[in-house]
């Protein structure tokens with residue numbers, strides 16, 4: 243709506259996990275390097291965790307782009323509220339297994355053959371599970387068993403699990419002890435620090451067509467960082483609504499009064515003078531409560 247007014251070619255603060263807008267902060271760079279290294283070196287299990295809205299799905303999108311470019315076969319599950327049967331059906335569908343996809347036995351046989359063939363040809367196969375904190379215990383157990391498949395040279399299936407911090411807590415539970423032991427690499431995403439938040443906002447605006455932007459001043463960016471706790475999804479929602487407000491008032495520079503209005507409408511419970519420790523689902527809760535129109539993921 244406001245793109246032409248500010249001179250953007252496209253929306254700078256879209257809520258979708260689009261790798262075209264990837265900002266390579268050091269933690270995101272490290273997370274992606276870990277995912278790629280874990281998969282390429284056939285480490286078995288790799289876990290990516292982090293607070294709500296910190297960029298996990300965006301990292302998985304980047305990993306998928308990498309795998310596609312390298313012609314590495316992968317199955318990618320984004321809805322983790324699955325039964326065991328649905329899990330195997332989706333796995334077979336994604337890996338294009340030619341078998342009765344409704345039969346777990348057939349899927350397992352077909353998958354085993356495929357993995358052995360691919361491994362013999364020196365090729366890697368990957369399973370990516372996003373929102374893994376939602377996985378039921380029995381599905382998690384099936385995934386652990388798939389991670390056990392190996393030949394002499396290493397694991398046949400590389401498994402990437404990504405999820406909110408409950409995933410870390412789940413993996414600490416006694417019933418997941420065996421799975422936890424098999425995790426070769428783990429990384430966690432956090433909110434940005436002030437410098438990274440500023441670079442993030444400026445990079446998204448530059449990517450959308452506005453280099454050296456003067457719409458959101460460095461001081462206002464600091465305040466946005468403070469109120470969002472550096473969480474990318476919240477930064478996007480605040481900036482998007484801020485630009486919308488400035489546009490509605492036909493003003494080219496956002497002000498702290500506009501920011502107050504936006505964060506009040508979002509019911510943003512940002513820290514006061516006391517130390518503020520948002521709970522893990524903080525950004526999700528804020529966005530759900532918000533009455534301000536924002537683009538859904």
Ligand SMILES: Nc1ncnc2c1ncn2[C@@H]1O[C@H](COP(=O)(O)OP(=O)(O)OP(=O)(O)O)[C@@H](O)[C@H]1O
Nearest residue numbers: 257259263264265294295296297298299300474475
């Ligand atoms: N490094 C980054 N570069 C560009 N945009 C990012 C980055 N990290 C996060 N974002 C943006 O932040 C928003 C939230 O990211 P994403 O959906 O990947 O988070 P998430 O950790 O998967 O959240 P959830 O826990 O809700 O699944 C998206 O709009 C995404 O584009």
Ligand SMILES: [Mg+2]
Nearest residue numbers: 298299300372
């Ligand atoms: Mg996600």
